[in-house]
Amino acid sequence: MNKIFTIIVLTLLSCNAQHKNQEIIEISDQTTRKVERTKLTKELWSKYGFFNIETFNPEFEYYISDKTDDLKVIERVYEHENYIWLCFINQHHFYKDHAEVAYDNAEGFLTVRSEITDDTIIIKTWNDFSEIKSTIDTVRIVKKTFRNKTKENKVVGTWINKTSNLSFTLTLKDKKLYYTFTSPKRSFTNTAYITHNNLIVFNGFEWSEYAGGTIDDEGTEKHEAPPLPKEIGCAIDFENNKFIIQNYGNAMNYFVIIEEAEEKYVQFVKQL
Secondary structure: OOOOOOEEEEEEOOOOHHHOOEEEEEEEOOOOOOOOOEEEOHHHHHHOOHHHOOOOOOOOEEEEEEOOOOEEEEEEEOOOEEEEEEEEEOOOOOEEEEEEEEEEEOOOOOEEEEEEEOOEEEEEEEOOOOOOOEEEEEEEEEOOEEEEHHHHHHHOEEEEEOOOOEEEEEEEEOOEEEEEEEOOOOEEEEEEEEOOOOEEEEEOOOOOEEEEOOEOOOOOEOOOOOOOOOEEEEEEEOOOOEEEEEOEOOOOOEEEOOOOOOOOEEEEEEOO
């Protein structure tokens, strides 16, 4: 099959009331481009941190276009296989999070197509030789990142650090993910979320100490310390059911996140 895909489309549909604001992201050989895009060089790919999506391949063409100021459409165009990702960037235009939302190939065996309605992305897939079109994922856009219901269900439960007698208990209530942190000294509850690239973020978790880059090599404070951060983010290992929080830094970047923990890398393991 010599089917060639070289055009990617971002189309806004004006449908009836129940489909208002629905947006379709698809790869197509029959439609024309509706939004302006800029080609990404290897240098720009590295500068913007898009290596978190994949390693730059000079055989492909990469493009970026705006959906919003902080949400970009990233495309990988090739004669036989194409991808589209939605990617959040921070205020420094650097990578923050991404979700694959479209895919197609010249063989015609697999198509991934996403529908975006308000803050929800419904990702569907189907075999081009089949009438069945199945939903493979549903992702929500929350706080300038992606929120994945499937992954949230996987983290529900209690995660233990036996060394310092610490725990995170995660629950789902009213479509929101909550955590309760418990130590020998304290216990409190707040919200959490899982990003599409497997970062677990605990909102409202105030660090015990923080000086940022205000401590010099001699251990002397250079100036007034900044406010304590109130959020923890760390990668979650779904295969091994654990996540690790780096608990403290060094003299050049001094901080202590959990004062009750003595170890530098505090590991939490899910209780099965």
